[in-house]
Amino acid sequence: MKNFIKGLIVASLVVTGLMAKETKTVEATQGVQDVQVIVADNKDGKITPASIEKVFEKKGFYITANNNMNSPFTKRYKKTGYDVFNLYVVHKPNLALALIKKYPQMALFTPLSMSIYTKKGDKTISVSSMTLHGISKITKVPEDDKDLIKLSEEVKAALKEALPNGKFEKLTYKIAKPDAPLVATFKMEMDSKPAELDDDKEDLQAEIEGELESQGFVVAGFNTLAEDFKEKGYDAYDFFDVYSICKIAVAYTVSKTHPNMGAYAPCSFYMYKKKGDKTVHMGWASVVNWISSLDIKDKESKDALLNAQKKFEDIIKEATED
Numbered sequence: 001m002k003n004f005i006k007g008l009i010v011a012s013l014v015v016t017g018l019m020a021k022e023t024k025t026v027e028a029t030q031g032v033q034d035v036q037v038i039v040a041d042n043k044d045g046k047i048t049p050a051s052i053e054k055v056f057e058k059k060g061f062y063i064t065a066n067n068n069m070n071s072p073f074t075k076r077y078k079k080t081g082y083d084v085f086n087l088y089v090v091h092k093p094n095l096a097l098a099l100i101k102k103y104p105q106m107a108l109f110t111p112l113s114m115s116i117y118t119k120k121g122d123k124t125i126s127v128s129s130m131t132l133h134g135i136s137k138i139t140k141v142p143e144d145d146k147d148l149i150k151l152s153e154e155v156k157a158a159l160k161e162a163l164p165n166g167k168f169e170k171l172t173y174k175i176a177k178p179d180a181p182l183v184a185t186f187k188m189e190m191d192s193k194p195a196e197l198d199d200d201k202e203d204l205q206a207e208i209e210g211e212l213e214s215q216g217f218v219v220a221g222f223n224t225l226a227e228d229f230k231e232k233g234y235d236a237y238d239f240f241d242v243y244s245i246c247k248i249a250v251a252y253t254v255s256k257t258h259p260n261m262g263a264y265a266p267c268s269f270y271m272y273k274k275k276g277d278k279t280v281h282m283g284w285a286s287v288v289n290w291i292s293s294l295d296i297k298d299k300e301s302k303d304a305l306l307n308a309q310k311k312f313e314d315i316i317k318e319a320t321e322d
Helices: 049-058 070-077 093-102 104-109 132-139 146-162 197-214 225-231 248-255 259-263 288-293 299-319
Strands: 005-012 035-041 062-068 082-091 112-119 124-130 183-190 217-224 237-247 267-274 279-285
Touching: 035 259, 049 062, 049 082, 049 146, 062 217, 070 082, 070 248, 082 217, 082 248, 082 259, 093 104, 093 146, 093 225, 104 132, 104 237, 104 267, 104 279, 112 259, 124 146, 124 259, 132 146, 183 197, 183 299, 197 217, 197 237, 197 299, 217 225, 217 299, 225 237, 237 248, 248 259, 248 299, 288 299
Parallel strands: none
Antiparallel strands: 005 183, 035 124, 062 082, 082 112, 112 124, 183 279, 217 237, 237 267, 267 279
16 A cells, blocks of 8 residues: 555454454343333334434433434335434544543444334334444443543433333353454554645545445444644544444444344444554444344345454455555
């Protein structure tokens, strides 16, 4: 690629058959959910993606995306099993800063993804989101971290207000033990001069974005966290960007049997470089999380997820080669 990139180090591989079977894995906690689903009666149809969004905005969340997926589903596949199916992405700037100062890997869930859905003919509405336990398991942010607890509590409070008669479902299956690393991370060296840094970063991102588009991925959102942090008096990064990335074919395939997949999609892909450091860090949560936490067993969904993961990994490798 460009000569300012000195090299790429694969810190952990994703679920593509490239990983060694002996890789240490995380034990799932029996009876503890990684993904939570709140379900509310909605016979009168008053609870909508728009009304849910208003509650979150009122509570200080920034809405990155609230996309009606039935539109692309019906356009491309001529059918959908849902009266409502939205992929919803929210961001709480103050808590994001507090958490990322301590744990940059919290960017894996900054912003947070959710799905809002009603199956055809149903009179209920559901919202899926990550639990505190699920976020902690993947990011390694301790479950007793006060800012993670506060974020979890604020998400739950917003959901309960948005779905006033809603109840959180109980786990009805055992979370599978992951057979591969939960997070894929990459490191590369960027030797840019200060005056060239922005252009070099934009060149790298333009190449990645172009390849993502060519492979059927959609950038559903883009958060420039370093700029947000700088406005709040924290200027530790040359850049810290997070993409919300979705692949329509994967969302459609998996959502047919697992509408709660929106807790993981759009996926957050982060890219950051600290001031005074030449290393660029990148990472995203592997699809092994979907398969494990959502109890995905059908071959069609697994194949779609693993294929997308392989393509994504190949794009990052190609874009960061010398």
